[in-house]
Amino acid sequence: MTDYFKDKVAVVTGAASGIGLGLTEHLLKRGASSVFMGDFNQENLEKEGKRLNDEFPGKAHPLLTDVTKLEQVESLIKKAKDFEGHLDFVFNNAGMGMTLPVEQITFDIWKMIIDLNLWGVIYGTYTAIPIMREQGFGHIVNTASIAGCVPIPYQAVYAATKSAVISMTESLQYELEVEGLQFSVFCPGNVITAIFGDLTPPPDAITVDEAVGYIFQELEKKSLSIIFPQNMRDIDKYYRENRPEFDKVARALAAERRENYRTKGTYF
Numbered sequence: 001m002t003d004y005f006k007d008k009v010a011v012v013t014g015a016a017s018g019i020g021l022g023l024t025e026h027l028l029k030r031g032a033s034s035v036f037m038g039d040f041n042q043e044n045l046e047k048e049g050k051r052l053n054d055e056f057p058g059k060a061h062p063l064l065t066d067v068t069k070l071e072q073v074e075s076l077i078k079k080a081k082d083f084e085g086h087l088d089f090v091f092n093n094a095g096m097g098m099t100l101p102v103e104q105i106t107f108d109i110w111k112m113i114i115d116l117n118l119w120g121v122i123y124g125t126y127t128a129i130p131i132m133r134e135q136g137f138g139h140i141v142n143t144a145s146i147a148g149c150v151p152i153p154y155q156a157v158y159a160a161t162k163s164a165v166i167s168m169t170e171s172l173q174y175e176l177e178v179e180g181l182q183f184s185v186f187c188p189g190n191v192i193t194a195i196f197g198d199l200t201p202p203p204d205a206i207t208v209d210e211a212v213g214y215i216f217q218e219l220e221k222k223s224l225s226i227i228f229p230q231n232m233r234d235i236d237k238y239y240r241e242n243r244p245e246f247d248k249v250a251r252a253l254a255a256e257r258r259e260n261y262r263t264k265g266t267y268f
């Protein structure tokens with residue numbers, strides 16, 4: 001473990017639950033001086049902000065933020081920068097899952113998911129870049145998904161947002177690394193969080209602590225693309241190196257989801 005996060009100022013969106021809350025807790029445990037927690041769930045945000053401030057007095061800053069509103073994301077990030085005069089990390093993490101057959105994805109659903117999972121990340125990235133360029137340092141970490149790396153049936157809208165997040169983040173790394181900026185994008189498989197709603201997470205799902213432990217290990221190494229756990233790295237490799245075999249797996253998954261929906265009313 002290094003002191004990569006020590007005395008740093010970070011912004012985390014979607015910080016009131018799941019992976020974002022785990023990122024916030026691990027940042028504080030590893031010595032971050034201030035973590036600005038953006039989320040639009042006021043109740044969870046207040047509860048978790050208070051709990052973290054009891055453990056790390058004055059270091060957690062919960063700020064009600066809807067990431068689909070540029071001015072709210074700007075306000076969150078600018079407050080973080082102004083607090084100590086520097087902005088070290090921005091985790092654009094708020095997002096939601098969506099597994100639906102295409103005929104059920106209305107135009108409003110397309111818009112809602114793109115506004116949250118893609119525009120929310122763009123707003124954070126767009127706002128942080130000029131601040132970090134002026135400083136000459138800063139690390140922007142965007143949350144994608146394995147669904148953005150490989151095509152997963154019944155996730156067309158979700159995949160559209162997550163693959164865009166991956167390509168945008170990777171493209172920016174090569175453009176801005178010469179100015180001292182660092183970008184990372186992480187692509188989880190299944191992580192046990194509220195994203196599953198009432199459904200039981202799949203048997204291969206890992207805990208938030210396991211997920212964040214791996215993410216931080218890779219951030220310390222300044223990895224650009226972070227795919228986890230191992231079975232997802234295997235699937236990604238399969239997709240890139242053995243497409244005919246991957247196609248068989250994807251078709252089998254589509255058939256399984258169709259059958260699950262017919263018999264259980266859900267895709268999992």
Ligand SMILES: NC(=O)c1ccc[n+]([C@@H]2O[C@H](COP(=O)([O-])OP(=O)(O)OC[C@H]3O[C@@H](n4cnc5c(N)ncnc54)[C@H](O)[C@@H]3O)[C@@H](O)[C@H]2O)c1
Nearest residue numbers: 014017018019040041066067094095145190191193194195
């Ligand atoms: N859990 C998984 O299996 C998994 C897998 C791949 C990717 N991801 C990604 O991880 C990220 C975090 O998801 P999670 O699993 O921790 O889910 P989660 O539901 O536990 O947390 C998401 C948080 O985002 C917040 N949020 C939602 N819309 C918001 C908005 N408009 N403005 C501000 N905050 C908002 C919610 O209130 C919630 O606190 C998402 O981008 C998700 O797509 C999760």
